[in-house]
Amino acid sequence: MNQNQSQQSSDGRHEDDTALSEFLASLMEYTPTIPDELVEHYLGKSGFQCPDLRLSVLLSPIRLVAVATQKFVAEVATDALQQCKARQASIVKDKRDKQQKDKRLILTMEDLSKALREHGVNVKHQEYFADNPATGMDPASRDE
Amino acid sequence: MSDGGGENGSEQTQPRKSGGDDFAQAIAKIAVAQICESEGFQAFQNSALETLSDIAVRYIASIGKNAHSYANLAGRTECNVFDIIQSLEDLGSVQGFSGASFVDHSLSSSGVIREIDQYVGESDHMPFAYSIPEFPVVKERKLTSSFFQTGQEPPYEHIPSWLPVFPEPHTYARLPLTDEKAIEPMTRMELQKDRKVGQSVLNLHQRLVSNGLEGPSFVYPGDPDKVMKQAEESNPFLAAPLEFGEKEVSRVILPAKLANEPALENRVTENHVMNNRFAVLETFAPAIEAIKEGSFDSEGQKRVLLNRRPTVKFKIGIGKKSFGSVIHSSPENEGLKKISPWFKGESEKDEKKRRAEKILKESMENSQELAQL
Numbered sequence: 001m002n003q004n005q006s007q008q009s010s011d012g013r014h015e016d017d018t019a020l021s022e023f024l025a026s027l028m029e030y031t032p033t034i035p036d037e038l039v040e041h042y043l044g045k046s047g048f049q050c051p052d053l054r055l056s057v058l059l060s061p062i063r064l065v066a067v068a069t070q071k072f073v074a075e076v077a078t079d080a081l082q083q084c085k086a087r088q089a090s091i092v093k094d095k096r097d098k099q100q101k102d103k104r105l106i107l108t109m110e111d112l113s114k115a116l117r118e119h120g121v122n123v124k125h126q127e128y129f130a131d132n133p134a135t136g137m138d139p140a141s142r143d144e
Numbered sequence: 145m146s147d148g149g150g151e152n153g154s155e156q157t158q159p160r161k162s163g164g165d166d167f168a169q170a171i172a173k174i175a176v177a178q179i180c181e182s183e184g185f186q187a188f189q190n191s192a193l194e195t196l197s198d199i200a201v202r203y204i205a206s207i208g209k210n211a212h213s214y215a216n217l218a219g220r221t222e223c224n225v226f227d228i229i230q231s232l233e234d235l236g237s238v239q240g241f242s243g244a245s246f247v248d249h250s251l252s253s254s255g256v257i258r259e260i261d262q263y264v265g266e267s268d269h270m271p272f273a274y275s276i277p278e279f280p281v282v283k284e285r286k287l288t289s290s291f292f293q294t295g296q297e298p299p300y301e302h303i304p305s306w307l308p309v310f311p312e313p314h315t316y317a318r319l320p321l322t323d324e325k326a327i328e329p330m331t332r333m334e335l336q337k338d339r340k341v342g343q344s345v346l347n348l349h350q351r352l353v354s355n356g357l358e359g360p361s362f363v364y365p366g367d368p369d370k371v372m373k374q375a376e377e378s379n380p381f382l383a384a385p386l387e388f389g390e391k392e393v394s395r396v397i398l399p400a401k402l403a404n405e406p407a408l409e410n411r412v413t414e415n416h417v418m419n420n421r422f423a424v425l426e427t428f429a430p431a432i433e434a435i436k437e438g439s440f441d442s443e444g445q446k447r448v449l450l451n452r453r454p455t456v457k458f459k460i461g462i463g464k465k466s467f468g469s470v471i472h473s474s475p476e477n478e479g480l481k482k483i484s485p486w487f488k489g490e491s492e493k494d495e496k497k498r499r500a501e502k503i504l505k506e507s508m509e510n511s512q513e514l515a516q517l
Contacts, residue, residue: 016250016252016253017252019252019253020225020252020253020257023257023260023261024225026261026264027264030264030269031269031271031272032271033175033178033179033182033270033271033272034172034175034179034200034272035171035175035272035276037171037276037277037278038168038171038172038175038204038276039204041168042168042201042204042205042208043204043205043207043208044208045205045208046204046205046206046207046208046209046212047208047209047212048208048209048211048212048223049212049215049221049222049223050222050223050224051222061211061223061224061225061227061228064225064228064229064232064260065204065207065208065228067260067263067264068207068228068232068256068260069200069203069204069207070175070179070263070267071259071260071263071267072200072203072235073176073179073180073196073200073203074179074182074183074263074267075239076196076199077179077180077183077185077196078183080185080192081183081184081185084185104186104187105184105185105186105187106185106186106187106188106189107180107185107187107188107189107192107193107196108189108192109189109191109192109195111192112192112195112196113195116195116196116199118239119238119239120238120239121199123195
């Protein structure tokens with residue numbers, strides 16, 4: 001049905017369609033970290049309606065959304081990680097004594113807001129006072 | 145992945161806002177934490193994790209919203225993959241994707257899809273840590289079938305046939321109460337309550353009489369002979385009327401101030417208050433006499449008044465009786481009788497007492513009027 005809608009006369013388009021359906025079929029074998037149920041729940045809340053999902057590959061966009069969201073989060077996390085590493089590198093230059101403590105890679109609000117700004121999300125969230133590493137960074141006993 | 149930065153146990157200590165979406169948000173947090181861990185983070189700040197999971201959730205919701213609007217734009221209510229791809233392109237336009245500059249590019253060969261394909265190929269296969277039950281649990285709603293579906297004709301012409309059928313008539317129609325056993329306890333309670341009230345009213349009346357105060361003139365419609373006899377003993381105004389001249393009535397000299405008052409006004413008020421005045425005449429005799437003197441200055445009119453006195457008394461009786469009969473014939477009481485035929489004796493007694501109560505109430509009001517006088 002969907003193929004018919006988008007199908008054009010050209011052969012290139014036809015190849016694209018088969019490629020797309022193959023990709024979507026491959027998605028069904030890939031289980032994303034973000035569970036389908038969560039995606040379904042929030043899509044439903046946003047007014048999204050789609051025909052019964054489990055029947056056909058082409059008619060199931062849930063997986064696609066789940067993978068896309070996972071990709072988005074992963075990209076943000078990667079950016080934040082880069083921010084974190086860059087910050088630590090600059091700190092390490094100044095203060096060598098804190099080296100051990102700062103070695104851990106921590107997802108902080110500071111890095112996250114910088115990473116999110118690149119993706120068009122402005123975070124003006126005040127970090128919790130309890131989150132401040134200065135308030136009480138426990139020694140390495142709490143490390144995994 | 146460990147909880148970093150000295151916020152151990154913050155889950156327990158922080159007062160959590162209880163929304164309807166706690167479960168979904170908790171799952172989103174776990175999923176986001178898993179993704180962050182796979183990217184190489186070792187720890188997180190709680191606020192950062194909450195922010196990121198919130199944004200992930202909003203990302204899903206905005207995909208859904210955009211896809212829905214694209215579907216609507218195409219004249220559909222249900223979305224398909226191409227709506228999703230289009231909305232993904234919208235959301236990816238901040239970062240940019242390959243082929244975004246071509247306006248007429250095919251959706252099935254979109255750069256966004258290629259990027260996702262690439263990501264799927266590169267990333268580790270890491271399913272969610274827990275198994276999740278299907279949520280939210282949606283109950284199957286059973287709608288009432290319409291008139292058309294059931295094949296019924298709507299009872300009135302103005303009701304279209306696509307509206308749901310009316311419920312069974314016994315659910316909304318008001319029917320006469322036939323089940324006596326069901327009513328019995330309620331009625332009994334009511335009767336007992338009324339009996340208590342009646343008892344206290346009688347006690348009050350007796351106390352009033354024994355204190356020498358002129359109590360309200362009681363008329364007992366249930367058993368007139370006996371009660372009237374009783375009442376005559378306590379209430380001189382229920383005795384047989386005196387002829388004029390049979391008893392000496394001392395004339396009261398009126399103060400000059402009252403004598404000047406216009407007669408008309410007094411006459412009007414007198415018609416109103418006549419009943420009351422005679423009921424408590426004994427106690428207020430001098431004052432009332434004085435007022436009467438004021439309104440009727442000539443001797444002839446005074447005589448008329450005295451003649452009228454027994455007549456008025458007679459009217460009291462009629463008035464009360466008619467009042468009683470109104471109570472008697474009220475549909476409420478009729479219903480009560482019908483409902484509880486084996487309480488007949490009691491309900492009759494009860495009615496008596498209720499009437500007595502009403503009369504007492506009336507007399508209380510009258511005494512207020514007297515006070516105004």
